[in-house]
Amino acid sequence: MENLSIKDCRALKSRARNDGVLGEIMPIPQAGSKAPDFDLAASSGQNIALKDLKGKNVVVYFYPKDDTPGCTVEACGLRDSFNDIEKLNAVILGVSPDTVKSHDKFISKFKLPFPLLADEDKKMCQDYGVWVEKSMYGKKYMGVARTTFIIDKKGTITQVFEKVKPEGHHLEVIDALKAL
DSSP, X not given: OOOOOHHHHHHHHHXXXXXXXXXXXXXXXXXXXXXXXXXXXXXXXXXXXGGXXXXXXXXEEEOSOTTSHHHHHHHHHHHHTHHHHHXXXXXXXXXXXXXXXXXXXXXXXXXXXXXXXXXXXXXXXXXXXOEEEEEETTEEEEEEOOEEEEEOTTSBEEEEEOSOOSTTHHHHHHHHHHTO
8 A cells, every 4th residue: 555645644534524524623622721612502492602601610511412321420410419519600511412402301301400502513512622533343433522621700721521430520520610
């Protein structure tokens, strides 16, 4: 097999993105950087934008899919800690590529007291660097990397939790908010 030039590799990568095979892979914003803006449809029946949350701490947690085992454990942990998180002047926003209708069912089934944002075009996932290539049984596909961002009252990311383990994650979130 012949060696491909850098130009050829870029063309193949671009073509794969356009075919929806790879998608746009962005780096994860790090603590100390300004949080990427967003404005998405929410389960509450309205749009939620980061600019409208100034003056509050914001917990943005990205998860792969509504009503799946790990995502349910994570959401219910945050649900059970909702009052403690709210006392720390924070709002919780869950984000996945699911539809608002799917989010509404998930919220109703597990009585989640916080909104879920529908990132159907995956733009927010890409902006936050959580839309990544994954692999299962040797098959590669694009999906959401379970990641949580703590954003302070001024819109600055103060903490990033990558490769989140759903069990007990709500306690890490509370500790991070207490440190603000």
